[in-house]
Amino acid sequence: MTKILHLKDLPITESTVCTVGNFDGLHLGHKEIIKKVKDIAKKENLKSLVITFHPHPRKILNPKKYKCSIVNLETKIYLFKKENIDYLLIVEFNKDFYQKSAFEFLNFLKNALKCKVLIVGKDWKFGFKQEGDIQYAKKVGSSIGIKVIPIEDIKSNSSRISSSLIRELLSKGELKKVEKLLGRRYFLIEKVVKGDGKGREIGFPTINLKPDDDLCLKKGVYVGYLEKDEKVYKAVINYGNRPTLDGKKTFIEVHLIEDKVDLKTEEDYVKVYFIEYLREEKKFESVEDLKNQIKLDIQKAKEVLEVEKVV
Template identity: 30%
Template sequence: MEVINLTHLDEQISRKPHIMAIGFFDGVHLGHQELLNQAKELARKQNVLFSVMTFSPHPNEVLKGDKNHKYLMTLPEKIKKMEAMGVDKLFVMKFDRTFASLLPADFIQKYIVNSKTKHVFVGFDFTFGFKARGNTQLLQKESRKIGFGLTVIPKKTYLQEKISSTLIRSLVQEGNVDLVPYYLGANYEAAAQIIEYKINGHLAVRPSEKSIFPKPGTYLVKVKQGTKILHGKFHQYSNSRTDNVLKLNESVHEFDDACSIEFLSRIQVSESLSV
């Protein structure tokens, strides 16, 4: 997969015909996956490139000044997920105030029409352009007038609840990590750093600053380092980003500082980790 970092100054993003999915895709949940898989299928049928346009950082960081914004999936994690899903080209647009001020018509002309996009895939609630004035209705109108294809993926639900990054973020924050796979399609996973080796096999852990971690409590987890997978318990004593302890079931003689923690379920208080 080719990753292309863009700014609003880039005039043309592709010289070859491609089918493009557009969205922020935080977490790449089941709704996102349906959209991406449909785009990939059409690209393969038409023998053209399958591309995705996403944005970094999150618009709230720029427009609302939310510098403490947390992600279900950081950009490096999202890039890995997109590659695993078969994306040929991933366009990462730098989201800044200049890009946010782009008129919807200019967005369509510059990033769809002028960039040889044959067909666009978006979610039902997709918005774009200045003050989010562009929406799927405008895209449908322009696609008929200009002649590019458009597919709008309808809302995807589970138990009558809309699958969304906002919902999944809430489930993680409330510690309901066992419910996450029904919406995300997998257990929630977040990057962390081992900052101190303690006695009795306990490790002090610092979560990634941009990753969401569940509320204080004890959780069954898998710890991943490359192809190495270990099992254990993760205990968060408070909302502090540093007050966390990881207890592995297996003895480990060599352990890198960076790791990924996959949350399986929350443990009741009577079963929680003692240190």
């Protein structure tokens, strides 16, 4: 069971193997780090702990350089719970925290998190203005009782797997390539919200989800699946603002092709898999034209999902 911690819950009492990062998307490079953390924790009889930031520090500290996120917080927590680490510390934006010098940061790991072993990628930078690097972490670490273990780059087709590459691919709708770097299908965990019921009027009822406004995912129509309570349903998905119906807000709308599922708005969470990008969202001349297009989308989705199973 992964316990979620916030800064207010510190210090913790048990000694840990720890790692630090944004871990946006939890890609194959990240997973290698997490695996190492868990392996060493088991061997040394320590707890495994991940420190992650939400929102991405760049979003607040350097918004011009911040682009978008691969997953929302709910999905990130879900992914870490599946990894079954002992503790996930979520650091929400906090000016004091981000102003810690590299030295103070290492002392924070030691004192508040009882970190004995620190696992990070060899390019890891940390502390105010990213002043600390691996060499510095090793030097200071050894003097305060933290063993620092750097991990070599994890690559795919000879280039380093990175969140920024995945962000770029997602924003182009290139899901096959994204899947290869994530080592899984791309999905989001989202809360069910209320739509305005027009879907029912046009004959294609939709489950509405309100995504964060900084998702990298390309807007448009997708083939996918919806999962709820371990059941999987075939779906067509529209991620956009419904220009034909003068929609203003952006939703992820999921239309189930063959089944219905009972969901409570503002309460239930669902898992939505995005399998293949079909087309851009369009402003149609009439609702009739939109309906005809959705029928074609469904036809296409059935063909795709015959071949593309959920895992």
